Amino acid sequence: MNSPVRGRFITLEGGEGTGKSTLQRALQGQLAEQGIKTLLTREPGGSPRAEAVRALVLNPPGDTSFSPLAEALLMNAARSDHLDQLIRPALAAGQWVICDRFSDSTRVYQGVTGAVSPDVLLDMERHVVADTRPDLTLILDAPVTLALERRAARGGKLDVFEARGLAFHEAVRAAFADIARHEPGRCTLIDASLPPADVAHLAWAAIAARFADVLARP
Numbered sequence: 668m669n670s671p672v673r674g675r676f677i678t679l680e681g682g683e684g685t686g687k688s689t690l691q692r693a694l695q696g697q698l699a700e701q702g703i704k705t706l707l708t709r710e711p712g713g714s715p716r717a718e719a720v721r722a723l724v725l726n727p728p729g730d731t732s733f734s735p736l737a738e739a740l741l742m743n744a745a746r747s748d749h750l751d752q753l754i755r756p757a758l759a760a761g762q763w764v765i766c767d768r769f770s771d772s773t774r775v776y777q778g779v780t781g782a783v784s785p786d787v788l789l790d791m792e793r794h795v796v797a798d799t800r801p802d803l804t805l806i807l808d809a810p811v812t813l814a815l816e817r818r819a820a821r822g823g824k825l826d827v828f829e830a831r832g833l834a835f836h837e838a839v840r841a842a843f844a845d846i847a848r849h850e851p852g853r854c855t856l857i858d859a860s861l862p863p864a865d866v867a868h869l870a871w872a873a874i875a876a877r878f879a880d881v882l883a884r885p
Contacts, residue, residue, distance in 0.1 A: 671761030681807030
């Protein structure tokens with residue numbers, strides 16, 4: 668009996684309020700039309716233990732953030748479990764995985780202020796992610812004021828990252844754009860200031876171009 672063809676791993680990145688979860692659901696529907704079973708997941712989180720880490724990092728006891736290094740260690744601990752328990756088994760079974768945030772977010776959020784050396788973050792990434800790197804990363808980019816307005820419109824309590832000041836979020840946007848510029852073979856920058864349907868159209872075009880050989884199969 669032949670083993671299933673490995674699934675594809677797509678990650679969605681970008682600042683707060685750029686529409687990652689909305690796009691995630693739209694892409695799942697479009698892939699379903701192609702007969703492709705898709706798993707939606709998120710980081711930090713995805714597996715039960717990783718979700719526990721998510722709650723700890725995003726809403727820490729006493730509402731006081733961990734240090735950037737502690738955050739990076741916790742994010743990678745959650746990611747290791749997420750990969751082992753959910754992502755790698757799904758890919759091996761032939762499912763496509765669309766993850767709302769992945770290792771690029773750790774590079775950006777824990778390194779954006781320069782508090783954690785890029786060398787340290789990349790070394791963690793090499794050990795934790797290993798060969799399970801995204802096949803495609805869609806980086807959603809929008810003016811920070813627009814994105815934060817969208818986030819505010821959703822309501823609810825802000826987590827420790829969402830509650831940070833405008834300068835932080837501007838730095839986050841710039842850092843994601845920088846990743847897209849330096850890794851064009853993996854990353855595609857998407858204009859997330861557009862309406863959701865247009866964002867989904869651009870994202871699907873990037874997916875169709877990247878995986879043309881797979882999507883063209885009957």
